[in-house]
Amino acid sequence: MNKELESVYALWKRELIRFYRSKSRVIGSLGMPFFFLTILGTGMNSIFTVPNGGNYLEFIAPGIIGMVLMFGSMFSGIIVIVDRQFGFLKETLVAPVSRTSIVLGKALGGATTALVQGIIIMVIASFLGVNFQIANIALLLLFMLMISVMFVSLGIAIASKMEDMHGFQIIMNFLIMPLFFLSGALFPLSTAPELLRTASMLDPLTYGVQGLRFILLGYSDIPFALCFAVITGFTIAFIAIAVYAFNRIEE
Amino acid sequence: MTNAIEVKKLSKHYKELKAVDEIDLLVEEGAIFGLLGPNGAGKTTLISMLVTMRRPSFGTATVNGFDIRENPGKVRESIGIVFQDQSLDDELTALENLEMHASLYNVPKKERKKRIRELTELVGLEKNLKTIVKTFSGGMKRRLEIARGLLHHPKVLFLDEPTLGLDPQTRAGIWQYIKKLNKEKEVTIVLTTHYMDEADSVCSKIAIIDQGKIIALGSPKSLKNKLGGDVVSIECEKADLCQQELEKIPWVKKAIKHDDSVDARVEKGEKKIPKILAMASKKGIKVNSVNLRKPSLDDVFIHYTGKTIREQEANSLDAMRVRRKIWRHRR
Structure with missing residues (x-):
């Protein structure tokens, strides 16, 4: 068991080292959420009324954090394809470690890097004037980590099935945008049309964004307990799918 | 003498293609055993099964006394592998690559530093430990992979085309390391290569594989003498x-x-x-x-396969196409 844990740790550390060495990529990936916050957030402020009386920038900030967590973690699933192309995958596959540990190491590593990006955007948002009222910082970090693990696992599952990066990127684009727009990151679900709201309820990110909004601002369309339960369920399910898909890789 | 590897009727079939066809083979402890054969002959498939990366269709083998079907974990712990294609993490330093391997293979923490120093000296990379692997030359990467493959003190080291694509000088260097390793660390070595002259000078025993079967087996000298x-x-x-x-x-x-x-x-x-x-x-x-x-080993090869290894190469493109088709079929 100890051996497996050390492997998980080693693979986690590897993701962090790679993340640290690719600063330009990180800055690039933070560009879009940054512009969402600064341009969309401030630009829409005047025409948008939020149910609880806050401003629009404040309203979308948790949504943008959720978006960063999802983008960062989903794309970190690409490591499976990168490893396959550059051969490192074999090194891990023949090591005397279970594939479950390999997936967990990659997932935790990717999730941690997404978490760091999420925190950076959170800091930027508060510099832009968003007044977060964080009741429980430990709960916030745990919740953010769970969202990330959930989406990394989905990314790993998809990447395990893909042959090359282009295919992966295409799928990601088709998946990420609807998930993001449906999540209620940019508009309140309570006033949305019925059909849209139903679709939103099927989107795991919805529960992430609503949960974050509750922890950060104190209000949400969905009760926090439900958000937490749904995210827990999705996280476990996606990890299982990722392990299953990764297990089926035959090199 | 005990056997490091015992292969019994090992087969791997992909649809109609018998990539490895009922191979029986013994590799003695301490040997440098060469698997020769054209591309697509089944060398890499055979090795992949021995290192438990692919499951055999039929038959089995033991490596260091562990069955590859029943005890793949134990097999993996007791072997080292250097793949045909590079398998390092390019964005990590040499040291980080080695440390990662040590973690994956559960090398005792106290020993890590010492082993890393020893092995990098053996392959002449002790001054490049802090360098990111991306900047390494092909030969340096290969040597790093060999050092990495030995970090957990395997009893058997598998080398799939260790010198492919390297310049002659580097190739000579790598063979030197391999011989030194075999002698000093008493590691059994199983390798594949295209370079007949190199196999001749390095290997203590050779098996020629063609179309999934072993068609000749013996020391380079005895194989050549047999031709007479x-x-x-x-x-x-x-x-x-x-x-x-x-x-x-x-x-x-x-x-x-x-x-x-x-x-x-x-x-x-x-x-x-x-x-x-x-x-x-x-x-x-x-x-x-x-x-x-x-007669050289080339002649031995021609004698048994009817072709030079270069001519076989020319056909290898077809072989690759066949394999790719099979690969698609399986998905």
Whole structure:
């Protein structure tokens, strides 16, 4: 068991080292959420009324954090394809470690890097004037980590099935945008049309964004307990799918 | 002597293709064992099964006494592997790559530093530990992979084409390390290579594989001796005719055509050359050059497969297409 844990740790550390060495990529990936916050957030402020009386920038900030967590973690699933192309995958596959540990190491590593990006955007948002009222910082970090693990696992599952990066990127684009727009990151679900709201309820990110909004601002369309339960369920399910898909890789 | 590897009727089938076909094989402890054969012959598939990366279709094998089917974890702990293609993390430093391997293979923490120092000295990379692997040359990467493969003190080291794509000088260096390793660390080595002369000088035993079967087995010397006599190589026009005519001569043991030449195996070659030339001029075959030599491993290869390894290469593109098709089928 100890051996497996050390492997998980080693693979986690590897993701962090790679993340640290690719600063330009990180800055690039933070560009879009940054512009969402600064341009969309401030630009829409005047025409948008939020149910609880806050401003629009404040309203979308948790949504943008959720978006960063999802983008960062989903794309970190690409490591499976990168490893396959550059051969490192074999090194891990023949090591005397279970594939479950390999997936967990990659997932935790990717999730941690997404978490760091999420925190950076959170800091930027508060510099832009968003007044977060964080009741429980430990709960916030745990919740953010769970969202990330959930989406990394989905990314790993998809990447395990893909042959090359282009295919992966295409799928990601088709998946990420609807998930993001449906999540209620940019508009309140309570006033949305019925059909849209139903679709939103099927989107795991919805529960992430609503949960974050509750922890950060104190209000949400969905009760926090439900958000937490749904995210827990999705996280476990996606990890299982990722392990299953990764297990089926035959090199 | 005990056996490091015992292979029993090991097979791997992909649809109709028998990539490995009921191979039986023993590798003694301490040997440097060479698997030779053209691309697509089944060498890499055989190794992949021995290192538990692919499951055999039929049959089994033991590596260091552990069954590859029943105890793959134990097999993995006791072997080291250097793959045909690079398998390092390019964005990490050499040291980070080695430390990661140590974690994955559960090398005792106290020993790590010492082993890393020892092995990097062995492969001459001790000054490059802090360098990111991306900047390494092909030879340096290979040497790092060899060091990494030894970090957990495996009893058997598998090397799949360790010198492919490297310049001659680096190749010579790598073979030197391999021999040194085998001697000093008493590691059994199983390798595949295309370079016959290198296999000849390095391996203590050789198996030639073609179309999934072992077609010749023995020490390089015994394989060459088995052929016996000399090889007279005649480069000529109408090589087909030349081969047919040579086959008719009773003292020609075997005549094989490849490229634009015909290789004839005879006793006392120096005395047979004039006779061969006389035959050629009688039949109107224009001879461009004649060359006499003792049989090399190349000749052994030609003898058993009917082709030079280079000619086999030319066909390898087809083989790759076949394999790709199979790969698609399986998904």
